Amino acid sequence: MRGTVVIFFSNVIEQSDGEEKVMGQKILHIDSSARFEGSESRILSRAFIDQWLALHPEDEVIVRDIISHPLPHLDETLLAGLFTPAGTLTVEMQAAVERVDELVEEFLAADILVLGVPMYNFGIPSTLKAYIDHIAQAGRTFKYTDQGPVGLAGDKQIYILSARGGIYDDSPMDHQAAYLRTVFRFLGIDKVHLIHAQGLNMGEDIRDKSVRQALSDIEQLAA
Numbered sequence: 001m002r003g004t005v006v007i008f009f010s011n012v013i014e015q016s017d018g019e020e021k022v023m024g025q026k027i028l029h030i031d032s033s034a035r036f037e038g039s040e041s042r043i044l045s046r047a048f049i050d051q052w053l054a055l056h057p058e059d060e061v062i063v064r065d066i067i068s069h070p071l072p073h074l075d076e077t078l079l080a081g082l083f084t085p086a087g088t089l090t091v092e093m094q095a096a097v098e099r100v101d102e103l104v105e106e107f108l109a110a111d112i113l114v115l116g117v118p119m120y121n122f123g124i125p126s127t128l129k130a131y132i133d134h135i136a137q138a139g140r141t142f143k144y145t146d147q148g149p150v151g152l153a154g155d156k157q158i159y160i161l162s163a164r165g166g167i168y169d170d171s172p173m174d175h176q177a178a179y180l181r182t183v184f185r186f187l188g189i190d191k192v193h194l195i196h197a198q199g200l201n202m203g204e205d206i207r208d209k210s211v212r213q214a215l216s217d218i219e220q221l222a223a
């Protein structure tokens, strides 16, 4: 599937005896702003990655570009494919199931997720929602038990850098932070870190102050 690229890779350090190897962590970086130029959430997520790599140069960053290569909405072909035994899938179902497999494996293999997320209409961009719909797979990234749902994402951390035109401190209108916390905790990620740059469309002073504050929060968080 198109849409992924490894932009930094130096994750193997051989010890002098040649036996032990120290592996860096895998970072999965996903931006969801529809714009490449002037995107505040991309600036913030890039700043986080740069700070992180300065401290952890052995880590590997994989970029999943869901804007240049958007994922389709869930459709009947995909849902039917997920419940059809292998070997009896149509060509279309096979392609859809392979798309899910690739995304789920990439998600499960990551130690750290870094998301750049603009607020669109009080929530997240539909491109990011389509990605989440692909990776939230029963039996693979979560399961239901008689004790309730259990996340299977493994020991991961997620850093979410969001950009908003308005200010939503503790407002019920913020469906972005609540949703992202809920869905990633449901998948088993307890460490969900969120940093917002807010009020970006409320004049230059508020905007500059907010971006400065977010960059400073990012510096502390990455450290």
Ligand SMILES: Cc1cc2nc3c(=O)[nH]c(=O)nc-3n(C[C@H](O)[C@H](O)[C@H](O)COP(=O)(O)O)c2cc1C
Pocket (backbone or CB within 6 Å): 033, 034, 035, 038, 039, 040, 041, 042, 117, 118, 119, 120, 121, 122, 123, 163, 164, 165, 166, 167, 200, 201
């Ligand atoms: C389609 C669209 C919908 C938006 N909806 C909201 C919104 O509901 N609340 C808000 O505070 N800002 C909203 N904004 C403003 C963006 O959150 C803000 O411009 C942010 O900087 C966008 O992220 P980006 O700079 O990474 O592209 C919206 C912008 C767009 C383009």
